[in-house]
Amino acid sequence: MSHPFLLIRHHACATALIAGVVLVLGAGLSAPAAAQDKEAIKIELPQPYFGGTPLDYFGPNLEKPNYKPRPPFMAPKGTTNVALGKAVSSSDADPELGALGLLVDGDKGYRPKQVLGLANGHQWVQVDLGAPHHLYAFLLWHYHAEERVYFETAVQVASDAEFTKDVQFVFNNDHDNSAGLGVGSDKEYVEDYRGKLVDMKGVKGQFVRLYSVGNTSDELNHYVELEVFGKPAE
Ligand SMILES: [Ca+2]
Ligand SMILES: [Ca+2]
Structure with a gap:
């Protein structure tokens, strides 16, 4: 038979325990808002290409290959590819291959009909997102049917089509300024089916412009696809 005093103690312990559980749950619910408002961007990769010519190239600024799976890229909820189907213009208005x-x-896809090829030399191609956006990442495939490096790859964001307002680099691997846009600290990289994913850190802009100066296989500037993950700016 329990003593009334013990019953009261048990009850007090249970109450304290429940209060503790509620506190722990409460702490879980009040996790930082920033983490709760993010989700992984949706990336669809093309089929890997097996074959092609192995790359015989070494540059002092070439990044080491990374075969590990790419971790998910977190961005604010509602972030999508805002470049899909938008208007494209270029320094080469009449491309050597394909259409802008x-x-x-x-x-x-990387078949000839699916690839845009801009002329030799320093060329750019840009997309008009149609309105100002906050931009969180770009994902770029120059070409992925063989191992290649595209030289002096640079990516800029601006508020106007002429790239005179709010111009910002989000990538530049021209480490010796041979293309004349300025010295960049990013690395050269070997193309593959996963594309090149770069954090744009929420930069605001309406136009995204890509530069390059040929590649390890030929003098042309190829593009398979560009995705720009962002949200309309309020
Ligand atoms: Ca260079
Ligand atoms: Ca495409």
């Missing part, structure tokens, strides 16, 4: 629209048509 292939840059953002959602097709990541």
